[in-house]
Amino acid sequence: MAQFFTPKKSSQQPQHIECNVDTLDHHCVGIGRHEGKAIFIEGALPGERVKVRLTEQKKQYAHGQLQKIVQAAPERIEPFCPHYRECGGCSTQHMTLAHQHEAKQQGLRTLFARLGGVTVPPLEPVLTGAEQGYRRVCRLAVKYDKGSRRVQLGFRRRQSSELVEVHACPVLESALSTLIAPLRAQLERLKHPRDIGHVELIADDQGVLMLLRHTGRPNEHDRQQLMDFADAHKLDLYLQSGDAGEGSVPCEPLRQTRTPVYRLGELSLSFAPGDFIQVNRSVNQAMVERALAWLDVQPGEKVLDLFCGVGNFTLPLAAKAREVVGVEGEMSMVRRAQHNAEQNGIGNVRVYKADLAADITDLPWAREGFDRVLLDPARPGALEVMPHIVKLAPRRVVYVSCNPVTLARDSKVLVNAGYRLRRLGMLDMFPHTGHLESIALFEKE
Known part of the structure; x- marks a missing residue:
């Protein structure tokens, strides 16, 4: 079954090759050889013959972008997410979980x-x-398109800084995934949506909290809109605003009903939005x-x-x-x-x-x-x-x-x-x- 992947834009004339894939590295990236050089190809499987666009060349190895599968391996499966071929998140959905582990x-x-x-x-x-619905934390990128005056909400495109708009994500816990579409609609209703940097969604053991990164200071209209959204969806809402570096900006609670916690056996561990948790x-x-x-x-x-x-x-x-x-x-x-x-x-x-x-x-x-x-x-x-x-x-x-x-x-x-x-x-x-x-x-x- 032939598959096509979106090529990365480049001002230089790309070099295209065709090669056989021999093995996988520890990131599940396929490795083939061409003219004695190892070629790392994300999305390729051992036993496949593929057409590849070379994106980076070193003396001993090169990285290539999969363009077409000429001959597919029998182990290849159909990805469960419609955004798989573009999104930079789950790059191994073409493999069974057992194959990934191996x-x-x-x-x-x-x-x-x-x-x-x-x-x-x-x-x-x-x-x-x-296998799905396992992530209790995610960061969503936000982009305001001036031409259409639309807000795009999603994840970064594979091997690119461009954004892939999503309406749901199957690896997120359902409480987070179902928020993506209404959140995008809410951001479009803001007077200054272009000032939203990114959004973090976190599911603790009592509900969902949202951390919103704002590059300026939201006006009263936008603050109220965000608080109304949080109230309607029963979210705790935190705002990180200002021009300072991300790590030095404190979180301002706009709607806080509890201290975020997660359970570990009989223990209850509290954390703050922005803290690392598994x-x-x-x-x-x-x-x-x-x-x-x-x-x-x-x-x-x-x-x-x-x-x-x-x-x-x-x-x-x-x-x-x-x-x-x-x-x-x-x-x-x-x-x-x-x-x-x-x-x-x-x-x-x-x-x-x-x-x-x-x-x-x-x-x-x-x-x-x-x-x-x-x-x-x-x-x-x-x-x-x-x-x-x-x-x-x-x-x-x-x-x-x-x-x-x-x-x-x-x-x-x-x-x-x-x-x-x-x-x-x-x-x-x-x-x-x-x-x-x-x-x-x-x-x-």
């Missing part, structure tokens, strides 16, 4: 061997959940349970939780340990994690602010002893703090990662220091995307 797991093994030189044990069963609630619960099981914390032991956020791992760990010390780079998150501990009646947690990419040697908490360490860094990984973890010499380390490249790299530091990779598994936090999240257990030999 490709990502093979990529995980390959990265550990190539970047870390680490012997990989048999991989654990994939932690997975619902988007997949069922996989997050399973991930925390696996991390605790692998750490195997004993009642008299002390645990260090690095990059602790609002306490997603910190608070569950506190039920197992004598004491837990959490460390986070943002003071607002530090306060939130400590508040969450207090609200849940947990008295054996301390949380500190620290830049974990800097030298932490002389910080008081860093000179304490710890029996176990858990870390959950952002995509850049935790290379700078790995030597300090080695110095602490905990018996077990659990590393939760959203980037297998930096996980494999950082693992080498632990293995070279006498730790052994005991367990490794994939977390399917983002089905139908190229994201690969994983969890690893290291034990001192």
